[in-house]
Amino acid sequence: MRYAYFPGCSASATGVAFTLSANYVGNRIGLELVEIPDWCCCGTSAALVTNADLALALPARSLALAERMDPALDVATPCAGCYSSLAAAVHHARQSEANRAHVEELIEMPYAATADVFSFLEVMAQPESREAIAAALTTSLNGLKVASYYGCALVRPQRIAHFDDAEDPQSMDDLMRLAGAEPVEWSFKVECCGASHQISEPRAARQLIERIFEDAAANGAEAIATACPLCMLNLDMREAEINKARAAAGKAAFSIPIYYFTELLGTALGGSAKQLGIDRHFWPAASTVAMPRREVSAR
Amino acid sequence: METFNLSDVTDAELLQSDRLARDACVNLDDCYQCGKCTAGCPMVHEMDLVPRQLIRMLQLGLTKRALSAKTPWICANCMVCSARCPQGVDIAAIMLAVRRTAKKQGLQPVREADLFDDAFVANIRSFGKSNEAILAAKYNLLSSHLTQDLLNAPRMAARGMIGPKIHSVKDRAAVRRLVDRALADEGDREGDQGDASVLLHPSAAAAGAATTSPGGDLR
Incomplete structure (x- = not known):
């Protein structure tokens, strides 16, 4: 299990807990990540809404650098947004020779588009990883009720993101089950968190987050698991603010911690809240994962 | 409800809707207006034209109305519409094509969305990577939402999410x-595409040949 590693801009910033927990799990299961030298921002939705060529050229530059480093390696990235941009660029370049040549012109580098792109969710969901996780488990999440939240970019559009079902994906649910959690059935696993509109259109977009919490709570979730740093930030950083608005409207507050799926896997592999970055959340998340672990050891 | 006089639709508008559809690799005639895109859209409450209506405007050649719509700027690009369309119409791609074209025309139906994405691209152009704190600060300055998320900044710094390092x-x-x-190249390429003979409105094909050089007045 060796990949060219595209960390993405959030990996050392808002998504630092994803990096810590993914590295922890990766080390435990023998995942080898070789960082792409001088990778750049994937452009994400800002490039997409600005210019079609920009949305291809930015991810293609990093993909070409990965090829230059080792053409035999596929590319893996933790971030759902980066995954979407990178995979779309590969898809485009493979559509025709003219497309590929145009991308090469834009990036001033050779680019053969031979490597595939994987999200960390897909990497961890592969049979080899699952076996390694199962073998390395030291504890159980002991029936913690988890709502697996996939969001948009890992399942749509299907021509690019097709490793799981677009409406009812299961890969994260299966990993949660493997870690001893109990995935809940809920309706919002592929709904949008509002992405950057939480900054540019906060008044209109906040209800997207609130609806996700509402559905998770209505289905008995004690925790939400995500595979995207922006979904994480939007839910985790804004839960308290949403609760404040709900209190003013006479509605019950939510009390649901959000985790990167790798934090929950890492917990079951024996990682501490500090090692996994769980102590860095906005909504307190350390005690929820600590409790079931105590119960397991007491059994 | 808005009313439109279809007799006022110009050949240029018909040509332009064809071009938007071509940019999005979509055949507008595939849409039979079922509204499934709209039923699943998470941002529809904020749109002036719901996704189904935006497509209808383009089908009818009411392109100016489509280009001035808030809709593509409110769209969060979650792609639920495209994933669920029973006719395989890539509605999200149309949203992108309309927004990019509107931007080129200097339109800014939703100022904040435009400022944010411009600031994001400028950030990449300066550093090659997105610096979230710089982006947020710049956006707040440009948009005059000076205190937005300000209280979150020290909380993020305490968690090692943002710091002085660029x-x-x-x-x-x-x-x-x-x-x-x-950014320069796409303009050229689209100019070339203006000469393409694939036109989705038969009437526009005739009109284009008779009255305008295709794409000539679209910029």
Whole structure:
């Protein structure tokens, strides 16, 4: 299990807990990540809404650098947004020779588009990883009720993101089950968190987050698991603010911690809240994962 | 409800809707107005034209109305519409095509969305990477939402999410060249596409041949 590693801009910033927990799990299961030298921002939705060529050229530059480093390696990235941009660029370049040549012109580098792109969710969901996780488990999440939240970019559009079902994906649910959690059935696993509109259109977009919490709570979730740093930030950083608005409207507050799926896997592999970055959340998340672990050891 | 006089639709507008559809690789005639895109859209409450209506405007050649709509700027690009369309119409791609074209025309139906994405691209052009704190600060300044999320900044700093260090690629010049080339190049390519003979409105094909050089007045 060796990949060219595209960390993405959030990996050392808002998504630092994803990096810590993914590295922890990766080390435990023998995942080898070789960082792409001088990778750049994937452009994400800002490039997409600005210019079609920009949305291809930015991810293609990093993909070409990965090829230059080792053409035999596929590319893996933790971030759902980066995954979407990178995979779309590969898809485009493979559509025709003219497309590929145009991308090469834009990036001033050779680019053969031979490597595939994987999200960390897909990497961890592969049979080899699952076996390694199962073998390395030291504890159980002991029936913690988890709502697996996939969001948009890992399942749509299907021509690019097709490793799981677009409406009812299961890969994260299966990993949660493997870690001893109990995935809940809920309706919002592929709904949008509002992405950057939480900054540019906060008044209109906040209800997207609130609806996700509402559905998770209505289905008995004690925790939400995500595979995207922006979904994480939007839910985790804004839960308290949403609760404040709900209190003013006479509605019950939510009390649901959000985790990167790798934090929950890492917990079951024996990682501490500090090692996994769980102590860095906005909504307190350390005690929820600590409790079931105590119960397991007491059994 | 808005009313439109279809007799006022110009040939240029018909040509332009064809071009938007072509940019999005969509055949507008595939849409039979079922509204499934709209039923699943998470941002529809904020749109002036719901997704189904935006497509209808383009089908009818009411392109100016479509280009001035808030809709593509409110769209969060979650792609639920495209995933669920029973006719395989890539509605999200149409949203992008309309927004990019509107931007080229200097339209700014939703100022905040435009400022944010411009600031994001400028951030990449400067550093090759997205520096979230710089982006947020710049956006707040440009949009005059000076205190937005301000209280979250020290909380993020305490968690090691933001800091004084600027993240940057080593080869800043290469990324800057790439950004400038991409932004310049697409204009040229679209100019070329203006001569393409694939037109989705038969009436526009006739009109284009008779009255305008295709694409000539679309910029």
